[in-house]
Amino acid sequence: MAAIVTPTQQVIPPRKRRKIAVSRWLVHVTLFVLAVIWLTPSVGLLITSFRPREAIASSGWWTAFTPARFTFENYALVLNAQGMGDSFLNSFKITLPSTFFPLFFASIAAYALAWVQFRGRNVLQLVILALLVIPIQITLVPVLQFFNQFKLTGTYLGIWIAHTAYGMPFAIYLLTNFFSSLPREILESAKIDGANHWVIFSRIVIPLSVPALASLGIFQFMWVWNDLLVALIFMSDPASQPVTVRIQALLGTYATEWHIMSAAAFISMSIPLMVFFALQRYFVAGLTAGAVKT
Amino acid sequence: MHKRLTILAMLFVFSVLALVPTVSAQSEVQFVSFMTTFGGSELEGLRHSLDEFTQQTGIQVIIESNRQLVPILRTRLAGGSPPDVALIPQPGTLAEFARAGYLIPLVNADGTAGLIDASVVTDNYSSAIASLGIVDGATYGVLAKANSKSTMWYSPASFASLGVEVPTTWDELLAIQQAYVDAGLVPWSIGGSDNWTLTDWFENIYVRENGPEKYLQLFATHEVSWTDQSVIDALATFRQIVDPAETHLAGGVEGTLSTDFITAANMVFRPDPAAQMYYEGGFMGGIISSNFPDLVPVQDFNAFLFPAIDDQHGAPVVGGGDLLAAFTNRPEVTQLIQWMAGTEGNTLWASAPTGAVVSPNKNVDLSVYSPLAAIDAGQVASASAFVFDGSDLTPSAVSDAFGTGLQDFIANPDDVQNIIQGIEDAAVASY
Numbered sequence: 001m002a003a004i005v006t007p008t009q010q011v012i013p014p015r016k017r018r019k020i021a022v023s024r025w026l027v028h029v030t031l032f033v034l035a036v037i038w039l040t041p042s043v044g045l046l047i048t049s050f051r052p053r054e055a056i057a058s059s060g061w062w063t064a065f066t067p068a069r070f071t072f073e074n075y076a077l078v079l080n081a082q083g084m085g086d087s088f089l090n091s092f093k094i095t096l097p098s099t100f101f102p103l104f105f106a107s108i109a110a111y112a113l114a115w116v117q118f119r120g121r122n123v124l125q126l127v128i129l130a131l132l133v134i135p136i137q138i139t140l141v142p143v144l145q146f147f148n149q150f151k152l153t154g155t156y157l158g159i160w161i162a163h164t165a166y167g168m169p170f171a172i173y174l175l176t177n178f179f180s181s182l183p184r185e186i187l188e189s190a191k192i193d194g195a196n197h198w199v200i201f202s203r204i205v206i207p208l209s210v211p212a213l214a215s216l217g218i219f220q221f222m223w224v225w226n227d228l229l230v231a232l233i234f235m236s237d238p239a240s241q242p243v244t245v246r247i248q249a250l251l252g253t254y255a256t257e258w259h260i261m262s263a264a265a266f267i268s269m270s271i272p273l274m275v276f277f278a279l280q281r282y283f284v285a286g287l288t289a290g291a292v293k294t
Numbered sequence: 295m296h297k298r299l300t301i302l303a304m305l306f307v308f309s310v311l312a313l314v315p316t317v318s319a320q321s322e323v324q325f326v327s328f329m330t331t332f333g334g335s336e337l338e339g340l341r342h343s344l345d346e347f348t349q350q351t352g353i354q355v356i357i358e359s360n361r362q363l364v365p366i367l368r369t370r371l372a373g374g375s376p377p378d379v380a381l382i383p384q385p386g387t388l389a390e391f392a393r394a395g396y397l398i399p400l401v402n403a404d405g406t407a408g409l410i411d412a413s414v415v416t417d418n419y420s421s422a423i424a425s426l427g428i429v430d431g432a433t434y435g436v437l438a439k440a441n442s443k444s445t446m447w448y449s450p451a452s453f454a455s456l457g458v459e460v461p462t463t464w465d466e467l468l469a470i471q472q473a474y475v476d477a478g479l480v481p482w483s484i485g486g487s488d489n490w491t492l493t494d495w496f497e498n499i500y501v502r503e504n505g506p507e508k509y510l511q512l513f514a515t516h517e518v519s520w521t522d523q524s525v526i527d528a529l530a531t532f533r534q535i536v537d538p539a540e541t542h543l544a545g546g547v548e549g550t551l552s553t554d555f556i557t558a559a560n561m562v563f564r565p566d567p568a569a570q571m572y573y574e575g576g577f578m579g580g581i582i583s584s585n586f587p588d589l590v591p592v593q594d595f596n597a598f599l600f601p602a603i604d605d606q607h608g609a610p611v612v613g614g615g616d617l618l619a620a621f622t623n624r625p626e627v628t629q630l631i632q633w634m635a636g637t638e639g640n641t642l643w644a645s646a647p648t649g650a651v652v653s654p655n656k657n658v659d660l661s662v663y664s665p666l667a668a669i670d671a672g673q674v675a676s677a678s679a680f681v682f683d684g685s686d687l688t689p690s691a692v693s694d695a696f697g698t699g700l701q702d703f704i705a706n707p708d709d710v711q712n713i714i715q716g717i718e719d720a721a722v723a724s725y
């Protein structure tokens with residue numbers, strides 16, 4: 001995009017300029033249409049979450065404005081539900097370490113895979129890639145048996161280990177690719193200056209990789225925050241269950257409480273959104289920092 | 295760099311803090327873990343009874359609520375950490391778990407006490423209800439709640455303006471259907487995108503035409519084949535309702551197959567109704583009344599029993615329910631099961647201010663129910679026979695083929711031969 005909108009130095013013939021304007025216009029329209037299509041279900045959900053239960057049952061969300069009848073009652077219902085505050089705290093207790101550990105271990109592993117020469121590196125890389133395609137559902141039973149053996153079932157330590165392990169293959173894969181794309185010259189000059197692997201890793205590779213780490217952090221945070229399955233299997237005690245599990249317990253057997261579901265979805269969504277906007281700054285800053293370097 | 299280090303440090307402190315409560319939570323309180331699909335107001339109803347249990351015995355009941363109970367239970371069983379007790383929604387699953395050796399017998403096959411005495415079961419349940427929990431002679435489960443799936447919901451005002459009364463026979467029902475069509479109104483709303491609404495229709499018709507014994511031979515044991523004449527006849531009866539779809543069903547074929555069961559009910563009871571009658575289980579009463587709080591049960595919406603088709607078989611109730619089963623053998627578990635099977639526990643659950651259920655316990659007085667629950671409870675209590683929902687009795691591959699087959703039937707009612715052959719193929723591969 002940037003290359004298209006700043007053609008100031010060159011002399012461009014009018015015909016070509018018109019072509020560029022048309023293609024720009026086309027891109028904008030396409031983006032706008034895609035954005036509308038993409039957002040419509042979420043907007044519908046948002047409107048639904050503010051409608052009274054009776055109205056949700058009677059008509060679709062697109063008729064909500066004629067006549068306009070909105071309420072905060074659905075949100076009050078969810079927020080005042082017993083144990084909701086505790087479950088938010090539990091979600092943080094589960095999600096923060098489960099985001100941090102895979103980032104920490106995966107970045108060390110990825111550095112080794114990208115820049116340290118050792119025997120069996122390719123085989124190891126292949127094994128990690130293979131782990132990427134194993135669906136977590138088929139690992140639940142053996143992992144649960146393993147956890148029972150070590151009394152980890154139902155503990156925070158257990159679920160951190162589970163989420164870390166499930167998140168690691170992708171994290172290692174992504175970071176290895178990113179690290180190996182860093183310019184070899186920088187690392188070599190550091191080596192000449194006498195830097196060991198730890199110094200190169202912590203002073204050069206990590207600061208250069210903030211965009212990759214930030215995006216991985218956003219992904220991992222969202223996966224763990226939104227996770228229902230792993231929590232249902234490994235966190236059986238209601239006192240330590242996260243928000244996702246608490247919310248589904250607000251719904252009956254037939255999940256007919258649409259007013260609760262829509263409000264709860266937005267309440268649960270608010271935290272990952274905040275994380276996204278908070279980390280987005282690093283994300284963009286990291287990108288431009290890399291671009292200016294010569 | 296410094297900022298990152300502080301974040302790091304904070305995360306570690308947080309992690310350690312999070313570990314502390316799990317360590318200190320070791321205490322001497324007795325507890326039973328209890329897995330169920332109930333959530334929301336249903337859970338409040340169950341709690342109403344269990345809180346009293348905790349009050350009397352000091353035993354805490356930890357409820358784990360999830361709506362995918364069977365797959366999660368399977369995983370937890372295979373992984374070796376099942377809950378103490380669970381409410382299992384299908385007799386077929388109960389039998390499977392019992393034969394796999396996962397369940398503790400409540401009463402042994404020779405009549406001696408397992409977790410509880412045989413008298414606890416016989417004192418509280420009719421033999422038809424008790425038999426639902428028996429696998430190979432031993433009792434592994436007791437039906438903790440029941441519901442009728444033979445309720446036809448209607449608006450009394452709409453019946454009054456049409457000048458008709460509640461039908462008791464199939465012919466009377468067809469007459470009402472015709473009267474609505476003649477009046478320019480759409481008689482039925484069916485939520486066919488949830489295909490179990492269609493299987494429920496079929497099951498009610500089948501048991502009324504063939505009786506409970508043959509019903510079980512078709513659904514439970516597959517002694518009767520799906521290509522049997524009785525299946526073809528039942529489909530022909532169902533066709534009287536669904537064909538022609540343009541005038542009989544709200545939304546025609548496409549509308550029916552793209553409408554879920556809740557929306558279909560809403561279409562009958564919303565201010566500007568698209569249809570006049572809706573058939574589904576007794577549990578719809580609670581859904582309708584919470585979706586439309588202004589409507590007064592019985593007065594503004596009501597239900598009648600799915601009408602009899604053949605005098606010989608009358609109108610048996612097709613129903614569902616949840617069976618309480620135990621995975622561990624501890625004295626607290628025994629106490630909980632005795633409570634859940636007994637009169638006091640059942641009466642409290644049945645009379646809960648919200649989320650009351652219909653209790654299959656024969657000692658629960660009908661007067662404890664709210665007017666709404668009384669509709670359902672009355673049908674269960676006075677049923678000439680009670681058969682379990684057929685699609686919960688068949689293997690899951692068959693119930694899937696059965697459900698999609700009936701969706702095909704709505705679209706192509708002439709294609710009966712192919713449809714029943716498809717279900718039969720699934721059945722041959724599954725039994």
